Amino acid sequence: MRTAVMGAGSWGSVFAKILAEAGGEVTMWARRESIAEAIRTTGRNPDYFPEAALPRNVTATSDPASALAGADLVVLAVTSQTLRANLTAWAGQIPADATLVSLMKGIELGTTKRMSEVIVETAGVDPSRVAVVTGPNIAPELVARQPAAAVVACTDLSRATAVQEAITTPYFRPYTNDDVIGCELGGAVKNVIALAYGIATSMELGENIKATLITRGLAETTRLGVALGADPLTFAGLSGLGDLVATCCSPLTRNRTFGEHLGRGLSLEQAQAATRYTAEGVKSCLAIRDLAHAHGVEMPITEQVERICHEGVDPKVALATLMSRQTKP
Numbered sequence: 001m002r003t004a005v006m007g008a009g010s011w012g013s014v015f016a017k018i019l020a021e022a023g024g025e026v027t028m029w030a031r032r033e034s035i036a037e038a039i040r041t042t043g044r045n046p047d048y049f050p051e052a053a054l055p056r057n058v059t060a061t062s063d064p065a066s067a068l069a070g071a072d073l074v075v076l077a078v079t080s081q082t083l084r085a086n087l088t089a090w091a092g093q094i095p096a097d098a099t100l101v102s103l104m105k106g107i108e109l110g111t112t113k114r115m116s117e118v119i120v121e122t123a124g125v126d127p128s129r130v131a132v133v134t135g136p137n138i139a140p141e142l143v144a145r146q147p148a149a150a151v152v153a154c155t156d157l158s159r160a161t162a163v164q165e166a167i168t169t170p171y172f173r174p175y176t177n178d179d180v181i182g183c184e185l186g187g188a189v190k191n192v193i194a195l196a197y198g199i200a201t202s203m204e205l206g207e208n209i210k211a212t213l214i215t216r217g218l219a220e221t222t223r224l225g226v227a228l229g230a231d232p233l234t235f236a237g238l239s240g241l242g243d244l245v246a247t248c249c250s251p252l253t254r255n256r257t258f259g260e261h262l263g264r265g266l267s268l269e270q271a272q273a274a275t276r277y278t279a280e281g282v283k284s285c286l287a288i289r290d291l292a293h294a295h296g297v298e299m300p301i302t303e304q305v306e307r308i309c310h311e312g313v314d315p316k317v318a319l320a321t322l323m324s325r326q327t328k329p
């Protein structure tokens with residue numbers, strides 16, 4: 001199996017390692033030639049997990065056409081909001097029957113589209129050619145070959161199975177699922193709930209309310225999913241509850257950490273300066289809120305995270321709003 005991993009960020013780099021350890025031939029595309037060259041010459045990505053040696057069957061290039069040439073799998077691992085521009089540039093170079101695999105856990109701003117929808121639209125491929133890999137997959141744990149499971153979601157089960165085989169290792173156990181909408185939505189909304197969890201953590205709130213954030217966060221994710229046509233049971237699985245629990249409870253995740261800064265009273269800009277990244281949920285919360293409004297779905301936690309991030313609302317005020325919200329019978 002020949003794979004192109006388009007993106008040399010945190011998850012892209014770890015996923016390339018998993019693919020290679022499962023026996024695939026992997027070419028990573030890095031935006032900067034200096035990173036591609038470092039991977040080629042030292043077998044390590046200096047930006048992400050430099051301590052981790054990449055197997056010999058991983059190479060890298062900054063030329064998208066040579067990464068994509070002859071690929072059976074094209075793994076898309078760029079940041080969610082840059083997918084459309086990147087894929088527009090690459091679309092003509094994607095081999096005719098390649099499976100496109102999305103690792104991204106975001107919703108596009110402005111269009112409120114899921115990443116697989118952006119792929120179908122931009123690459124002009126049939127939806128059955130797009131698979132989504134998601135689940136509780138915290139990158140630093142996987143670099144250390146800590147055991148983990150994931151979901152490969154695709155409407156074409158034979159493609160899902162081919163991706164599953166390409167990424168199965170003794171420490172990585174992928175399942176298949178045909179509910180692309182549910183799997184993808186769970187991955188995107190959990191980032192927003194993890195921001196809320198991080199905020200609650202640095203406000204030194206107790207376990208009762210943090211468990212409530214996870215549980216009610218899952219409830220609002222499921223409500224939106226059902227409105228979009230997902231199977232509600234998907235949200236009880238790895239891509240829903242699994243990823244939500246891992247991302248909230250691990251102090252290593254970017255979304256929870258970013259939330260912790262916000263909960264200490266830092267503004268969005270100050271939190272960005274402190275972390276040197278923008279957590280995926282910070283942008284996606286706007287698109288998810290818009291998607292919920294468009295479908296008449298109530299997402300009170302997402303709503304308050306959006307207000308804290310983008311409207312400068314004090315987390316204490318957001319908490320009071322959530323606590324005094326009218327409950328429904």
Ligand code: 13P
Nearest residue numbers: 135136137138253254255
């Ligand atoms: P972040 O580190 O971006 O918060 O996400 C972790 C994750 O998606 C685990 O599955």
